[in-house]
Amino acid sequence: MKLSLIVPCYNEAENVELFQEETIKAFQGCGYSFEIIYVDDGSADATLHNLRKLHAGGKCPVKVISFSRNFGKEAGLYAGLQYASGDYISLIDADLQQRPEIVREMVQFLDENPDYDVVAAYQDRRNEGKVLSFFKKSFYRIINKMSHVTLQPEASDFRTFRKSVRDSILTLGEYHRFSKGIFAWVGYKTHFIPYTACQRAFGTTKWSFKKLMNYAIEGIIGFSTAPLRLATFLGSISGIAAVLYLIAVVLQKLFWGIDVPGYATIIVLILFFGSVQLFCIGIIGEYVGRIFEQSKNRPIYIAKEILLPPDET
Numbered sequence: 001m002k003l004s005l006i007v008p009c010y011n012e013a014e015n016v017e018l019f020q021e022e023t024i025k026a027f028q029g030c031g032y033s034f035e036i037i038y039v040d041d042g043s044a045d046a047t048l049h050n051l052r053k054l055h056a057g058g059k060c061p062v063k064v065i066s067f068s069r070n071f072g073k074e075a076g077l078y079a080g081l082q083y084a085s086g087d088y089i090s091l092i093d094a095d096l097q098q099r100p101e102i103v104r105e106m107v108q109f110l111d112e113n114p115d116y117d118v119v120a121a122y123q124d125r126r127n128e129g130k131v132l133s134f135f136k137k138s139f140y141r142i143i144n145k146m147s148h149v150t151l152q153p154e155a156s157d158f159r160t161f162r163k164s165v166r167d168s169i170l171t172l173g174e175y176h177r178f179s180k181g182i183f184a185w186v187g188y189k190t191h192f193i194p195y196t197a198c199q200r201a202f203g204t205t206k207w208s209f210k211k212l213m214n215y216a217i218e219g220i221i222g223f224s225t226a227p228l229r230l231a232t233f234l235g236s237i238s239g240i241a242a243v244l245y246l247i248a249v250v251l252q253k254l255f256w257g258i259d260v261p262g263y264a265t266i267i268v269l270i271l272f273f274g275s276v277q278l279f280c281i282g283i284i285g286e287y288v289g290r291i292f293e294q295s296k297n298r299p300i301y302i303a304k305e306i307l308l309p310p311d312e313t
C-alpha cells in the first residue's frame, strides 16, 4: 500500500524542509510506503532550490513539479493529482497548519472502513475575524441554495481519498477550478473529521480578502446557472409592473387627464432599468468570459521542471 501526499507550495522556502521532517516523523512505523509530491507554484523565493535539495537528499521518495509562473493552488493540486501514484492520496498545505499526523489517522480510517472513499477535515474552531466569518457563512448558504451540489461548510481541501476518487477528479479538466465544488460534484462516500488549524510555521497567508471574494464568485459561477435566471426573474417582475402602471396611466388620462409632466418618474425609471440591464449583462459576461477562456483550451498549468524519484524517471 502506498500513500501520495500532494503539497502545493507558493513562497514556502522556510516551510518545506520542516514539513518534510515532520511528515517523515509522523509516518514512522506506519507500515506502508509514501511519496511526497511538491508543486512549486512559481515561487519567487528559494522554494524550488530547497525542493531540489529535498529531492536529492533521498530521505523519502520526492517528486517536484515546478510551474513556469504562479498558476494558483487549484492548478497545483491538479498537477499533483496527475503525478500521484499511491493507492491513497492526501492533499495537505506546506505551512504545517494541517498536521501530517492527521493524515495518518485519515489513512487508518479508510483502511478500517472500506465503504468510505474520502476523509475530509473541517475546521471546528477558526481564529478569524467576525466579518470574514460572516462572509464565509453567507457564501455557503448562497452556493448551497443555488447549486445542485452541496458543499459542506468549513470543509477544506485537507483530505485523503482513494485512487478511484483521484481518477474521477482528473476527468474534470475545466480551466477554472473550484476544488470544493469538484469534490462535491464527483461524489463518493465522505467522512468528515474536525480539526483545528495550527499557526503557520513561517510566512503569511497567500489569501487576501479580494482573492477570497474572487474564489467565491468562481465557485458560484462554476457550479450554478441560477444567476443567469435572475435576468429572467427581474424581467418578468418589471414587465408585470409596467403593465399595471400602463393601466393606471390610461385610466388617469381618461378620467382625470394628466396634469403633471412626470419628469422625476421618467428619470428614476430610466436610471433604474438601465442599471438592472447592465447588472444582468454583467452576469452574462461572467459566464461568457469563462466560456471564452475554456474554449481557448489552454493547459491548466505549464511545468518548467519535473523531478521524479530515480526509479520512476
Ligand code: UDP
Residues within 6 Å of the ligand: 007, 008, 009, 010, 011, 012, 041, 070, 071, 072, 073, 076, 092, 093, 094, 095, 097, 204, 205, 206, 207
Ligand atoms: N498556495 C499555492 N499557490 C497560491 C497560493 C497558495 O500553491 O497561489 C499554497 C500555499 O503555499 C499553501 C497552501 O496553498 O501550501 C495554502 O495557502 P495558505 O496557507 O496561504 O492559505 P490559508 O492556510 O491561509 O488558507
Ligand code: MG
Residues within 6 Å of the ligand: 093, 095, 097, 200, 205
Ligand atoms: Mg495556510
